[in-house]
Amino acid sequence: MDERSKGENGKKVISMLVVLITIVVTVLFSSYLISKELEQQLQHNLEDVANQNALALHNKIHSNYQLLQSLSTEVQHVTPDTIDETLQSFTIFLEDYDLKRFAYSFPDGTSYSTDGGVANLSYREFFKRGYEGKGTITGILNDALEEHHDQVNVMTIPIYDEQGNVEGVFGLTYDSQNFNDALQIESFDGHGYSCAINDEGQILVAMGNDRFQLSENLFTDVLGTDERNTEAIANLQQQIADKSSDGGTFYLDEKHYYYCTPVKLLEGDVTWYMLTIIPADVLESRAAPVQQKLYLMALAVTIFILLGVVIFLMLSRERKKLMRRYAYEDPLTKGANYAKFCVDMRKKRNLQGYVVAMDIMNFNHINIAAGKAAGDRMICDIWQILAEELQPDEAAGHVREDVFVLFLNIEEKEVLIERLKRLSERINHRSKALQVRGIHARYGIYEMQGTEDLEDAYSKAQIAREQARAEREQHYVFYHEMDHEKLQQDQQLEERFDEALAAGDFEVWYQPKYSVASGEIVGSEALVRWREKDGSLISPGRFIPLFEQNGMIARLDEYMFRAVCRQQAQWLAQGRRIYPVSINLSRASLYYADVVDKYQAIIQESGISPAYIQLEITESAIEGRTGIRELLEKFRSMGIRILMDDFGTGYSSLATLNMRCFDTLKLDKSLIDHIGDQNGETLLCYVISMGQHLGLHITAEGVENNMQLDFLKENHCDDIQGFLFAKPMPVEEFEQRLNG
Ligand code: C2E
Ligand code: MG
Ligand code: MG
Numbered sequence: 033m034d035e036r037s038k039g040e041n042g043k044k045v046i047s048m049l050v051v052l053i054t055i056v057v058t059v060l061f062s063s064y065l066i067s068k069e070l071e072q073q074l075q076h077n078l079e080d081v082a083n084q085n086a087l088a089l090h091n092k093i094h095s096n097y098q099l100l101q102s103l104s105t106e107v108q109h110v111t112p113d114t115i116d117e118t119l120q121s122f123t124i125f126l127e128d129y130d131l132k133r134f135a136y137s138f139p140d141g142t143s144y145s146t147d148g149g150v151a152n153l154s155y156r157e158f159f160k161r162g163y164e165g166k167g168t169i170t171g172i173l174n175d176a177l178e179e180h181h182d183q184v185n186v187m188t189i190p191i192y193d194e195q196g197n198v199e200g201v202f203g204l205t206y207d208s209q210n211f212n213d214a215l216q217i218e219s220f221d222g223h224g225y226s227c228a229i230n231d232e233g234q235i236l237v238a239m240g241n242d243r244f245q246l247s248e249n250l251f252t253d254v255l256g257t258d259e260r261n262t263e264a265i266a267n268l269q270q271q272i273a274d275k276s277s278d279g280g281t282f283y284l285d286e287k288h289y290y291y292c293t294p295v296k297l298l299e300g301d302v303t304w305y306m307l308t309i310i311p312a313d314v315l316e317s318r319a320a321p322v323q324q325k326l327y328l329m330a331l332a333v334t335i336f337i338l339l340g341v342v343i344f345l346m347l348s349r350e351r352k353k354l355m356r357r358y359a360y361e362d363p364l365t366k367g368a369n370y371a372k373f374c375v376d377m378r379k380k381r382n383l384q385g386y387v388v389a390m391d392i393m394n395f396n397h398i399n400i401a402a403g404k405a406a407g408d409r410m411i412c413d414i415w416q417i418l419a420e421e422l423q424p425d426e427a428a429g430h431v432r433e434d435v436f437v438l439f440l441n442i443e444e445k446e447v448l449i450e451r452l453k454r455l456s457e458r459i460n461h462r463s464k465a466l467q468v469r470g471i472h473a474r475y476g477i478y479e480m481q482g483t484e485d486l487e488d489a490y491s492k493a494q495i496a497r498e499q500a501r502a503e504r505e506q507h508y509v510f511y512h513e514m515d516h517e518k519l520q521q522d523q524q525l526e527e528r529f530d531e532a533l534a535a536g537d538f539e540v541w542y543q544p545k546y547s548v549a550s551g552e553i554v555g556s557e558a559l560v561r562w563r564e565k566d567g568s569l570i571s572p573g574r575f576i577p578l579f580e581q582n583g584m585i586a587r588l589d590e591y592m593f594r595a596v597c598r599q600q601a602q603w604l605a606q607g608r609r610i611y612p613v614s615i616n617l618s619r620a621s622l623y624y625a626d627v628v629d630k631y632q633a634i635i636q637e638s639g640i641s642p643a644y645i646q647l648e649i650t651e652s653a654i655e656g657r658t659g660i661r662e663l664l665e666k667f668r669s670m671g672i673r674i675l676m677d678d679f680g681t682g683y684s685s686l687a688t689l690n691m692r693c694f695d696t697l698k699l700d701k702s703l704i705d706h707i708g709d710q711n712g713e714t715l716l717c718y719v720i721s722m723g724q725h726l727g728l729h730i731t732a733e734g735v736e737n738n739m740q741l742d743f744l745k746e747n748h749c750d751d752i753q754g755f756l757f758a759k760p761m762p763v764e765e766f767e768q769r770l771n772g
Contacts, residue, residue: 097299225239
């Protein structure tokens with residue numbers, strides 16, 4: 033799942049990034065398009081300005097041309113004698129039109145001017161053109177009619193006689209500087225420059241910039257500034273040759289846009305070219321606010337999406353963390369659960385060591401005696417102990433209830449056992465505080481070679497732990513040391529149990545009990561035997577512990593109980609004398625809340641008196657069991673006597689003896705076997721007398737010889753059950769024994 037969600041997140045992030053990139057590219061591209069569009073608009077703007085400039089230039093020059101035209105009739109037919117007078121009459125216009133002078137040239141070139149100057153100007157181009165019948169406005173010339181030779185511009189028109197022949201050339205002269213000043217046109221808020229050039233590139237008028245010097249040549253001027261201009265100038269020259277309008281860029285320190293438009297003057301006799309120029313940055317700065325907004329928008333969108341991606345990543349990381357917690361955290365201990373243990377193990381390179389399946393024997397005693405909260409606290413304490421005991425490169429997990437799993441990175445078995453012992457001690461220490469007895473850890477151990485499947489190893493460790501539950505002495509079992517053949521047989525026995533019960537393969541055998549005083553039968557114990565199909569017998573030692581582990585024993589006990597009741601009833605019906613028969617009850621049988629009612633019903637069903645039924649219960653069956661006293665009292669109040677079985681094995685305690693809910697103490701064979709050695713006899717002596725002081729009836733089990741019998745007689749033991757008198761026997765044999 034982890035891998036899959038990782039992949040999904042990756043995909044989401046990638047698609048978000050794709051969207052982000054698409055948006056950024058779109059915004060950048062559209063801002064590029066808009067910039068292009070703006071640039072075009074600005075160029076149109078430049079074109080408009082250039083055309084306006086051209087028109088203004090044209091209009092200004094045209095007004096002078098019109099003046100010249102209107103005065104031309106006055107100079108028709110003038111002669112050298114009358115010219116001065118005629119010209120004098122024109123002087124009133126000089127100031128109004130900011131002109132330097134008017135002049136008239138006769139065919140021989142002799143020219144007269146309003147300021148009195150006379151010179152031969154036949155060499156001048158404008159003179160020659162005049163005689164060709166063409167008007168002219170010149171570029172900058174050096175004044176020929178004056179000593180200082182100031183810079184001037186001259187506009188001339190031909191004067192015709194009635195026959196249409198040119199009889200003179202009439203013109204006006206501007207002071208170049210004044211002329212230039214008069215034609216100033218501002219463009220682009222003073223950032224633009226303009227100039228008028230002729231087809232050779234000579235600058236005739238320069239406006240708004242002192243970069244362009246009158247009389248200089250724009251082509252050479254611009255070419256000289258930057259070599260990148262070669263193409264631009266070539267284009268411009270071609271454009272001038274074609275007399276067309278067009279724009280482009282060239283470099284004057286920095287990039288400039290220009291637009292060039294032809295201006296037809298003097299009714300088409302002269303063409304000037306109006307060039308309007310603007311620095312690129314001025315032009316582009318007009319687009320800048322719009323572009324800035326676009327870029328800001330792109331930036332905002334990018335930040336927005338990036339923020340989205342970051343938030344998404346953070347959220348999904350949080351979610352993953354939470355999910356990991358749910359998946360891997362044990363809700364009770366807040367530590368690792370089994371899934372986390374597996375994950376930790378998967379990360380390990382070296383899996384050589386021991387997998388330990390651990391549980392706590394009689395853990396439910398804590399829940400029963402101290403309450404569920406105390407049980408939960410104990411689990412947390414155990415987890416804490418485990419966590420403290422773990423070495424680096426080891427792992428543990430809380431599987432469920434009182435079940436834990438460990439991986440201990442140890443090479444030597446002895447070291448492992450030492451560590452488990454230490455663990456057990458610490459757990460015992462905690463449980464003692466709760467004052468609940470019989471609590472201790474059990475371990476099933478599987479040795480990993482490093483190549484096994486973990487699940488497999490753990491389930492084997494669990495099998496070993498189940499075995500450890502049955503062990504009395506040691507609290508651990510190594511899977512590799514287990515009798516696997518026996519395990520398999522156990523499994524078969526378990527599988528066959530139901531069928532055998534239904535088929536009546538379980539037989540009740542009776543072992544008589546004798547009075548020490550009279551030597552007569554006083555009762556018997558019912559002992560189960562499993563009759564195989566082939567007639568052979570399986571003894572209870574083989575299957576009782578097994579069925580005690582899995583709880584099947586309760587059904588067998590009930591079966592035995594019912595069989596004994598029926599047998600007693602049958603004997604009664606046959607008119608025989610009957611004696612009390614004791615039946616063994618296991619711990620599991622005592623677990624059912626309705627156990628008393630059930631057994632009472634069975635007795636009532638059989639119709640016998642409860643006095644003929646006795647129950648044998650071992651100390652271990654009641655250990656830590658709350659309410660046992662009340663339960664036993666219920667049986668006793670029915671008239672059933674309770675025998676404490678196997679006294680002298682395990683942890684026989686005075687406290688149990690003192691519970692006062694037993695009628696009989698059955699001394700275990702292991703105590704009887706000590707008859708003959710002094711310490712054993714002393715102990716037995718005390719046990720018997722103590723039991724009798726507590727008002728208990730004393731039965732000795734496993735009496736096999738006369739020495740034991742004599743000792744027991746001497747010490748006033750009440751009854752004897754042992755091979756010395758009789759072994760457990762089938763019902764027919766027991767009947768004969770009763771008859772005999
Ligand atoms: P137990 O209740 O202590 O029964 C006495 C056992 O000691 C019997 O073993 C009996 O055959 C044996 N015994 C008696 N006298 C002598 C003797 O002089 N020498 C030796 N060596 N053994 C003697 P058995 O029948 O094999 O039963 C073993 C255990 O199985 C019983 O111990 C009892 O705990 C359990 N058991 C037997 N039948 C049942 C049953 O129906 N229900 C339950 N819950 N447990 C049963
Ligand atoms: Mg018994
Ligand atoms: Mg016994």
